[in-house]
Amino acid sequence: MPNTLIATRSGWIRDPYAVIDAVHDALQEALKIPEWDRTVRLIEHEPSHFAIPSGRGQNYTIVEVTLFAGRSFEAKRVLYQAIVRNLGALGIAATDIKIALIESPMENWGIRGGTPASEVDLGFPVAV
Numbered sequence: 001m002p003n004t005l006i007a008t009r010s011g012w013i014r015d016p017y018a019v020i021d022a023v024h025d026a027l028q029e030a031l032k033i034p035e036w037d038r039t040v041r042l043i044e045h046e047p048s049h050f051a052i053p054s055g056r057g058q059n060y061t062i063v064e065v066t067l068f069a070g071r072s073f074e075a076k077r078v079l080y081q082a083i084v085r086n087l088g089a090l091g092i093a094a095t096d097i098k099i100a101l102i103e104s105p106m107e108n109w110g111i112r113g114g115t116p117a118s119e120v121d122l123g124f125p126v127a128v
């Protein structure tokens with residue numbers, strides 16, 4: 001049930017759905033979330049509103065994933081590699097991808113009508 005934000009400069013993405021699918025596919029692979037659990041946003045910023053670190057390319061992309069705490073280090077490693085691989089297939093250099101995971105306890109999420117996520121059967125495991 002991650003919330004994912006992809007942020008980059010505008011003007012170079014030809015197929016926004018391909019970028020969203022690339023990241024969502026990586027989430028499914030690494031975190032074992034179901035296909036229907038898709039909350040991925042792509043925001044393209046005007047170049048004057050998106051600074052790029054020195055030595056990085058114009059396709060510099062930040063992927064922030066806010067998720068329930070509990071995933072293993074290995075699952076996170078697989079996620080990082082899958083995101084880089086999938087976005088690489090779209091022409092984004094590995095060195096132009098920055099990934100940040102933001103973890104919070106399940107009781108800090110209100111879902112499915114305002115119920116704490118810790119009290120909901122999600123239909124998939126979190127501890128992967």
